[in-house]
Amino acid sequence: MYYYTSMNKKILMIGLVLLIVGAALFFGGIYSSDTTLSNYSHSEFTLINNNEHISSNITVKSGYYIIIEGATNTSGLVKTSELSKVNATDFSSMVIKPSEHISSESIYLGLSSGAYTYVVFGSTSSIKYINAPGFSIEVGGVLVVVGIILGVIGLIIMIFGAIKKEPKHPSNDPYDIDNIQF
Secondary structure, X not given: OOOOOHHHHHHHHHHHHHHHHHHHHHHHHHHHHHOOOEEEOHHHOEEEEOOEEEOOOEEEOOOOEEEEEOOOOOEEEEEHHHHHHOOOOOHHHHOEOOOEEEOOEEEEOOOOOEEEEEEEEOOOOOOEEEXXXXXXXXXXXXXXXXXXXXXXXXXXXXXXXHHOOOXXXXXXXXXXXXXXOO
């Protein structure tokens, strides 16, 4: 039967701690990119003028992104401070252009910090916007990668601690040929 010595136990514990920290970072990185989404449906738009609807404020910090689902030609994202200047005639010049537009989704990346409002002229039935604050995509990805690296290092250290052999200690047996002292 093999007994773990105190040194092997310490190595195993260091590996276990690294493995746990790595797993926590990995799942934290995944969780940060999945659960920070706030969904707003079309029912949360407020009618302010003749056929002009606005959303509640979307507070954005550096590194955040916004995805608009159901975007139309008569809807767009504007800075809240510019909201009083927006009207149906010069609407297209006032809205912020999306970074990407795929099908009916508009994606806004690299927004500066501040408050934004989504404005819709006409029906709001197809509009849904998703505010995605919290960690930026890059931070969540870094947490996942660092978690994987720490977890693998912890696993390697644990394996090393489990298979490491105890160095031989000199015995007091006079017939032990390996430990004869002259």
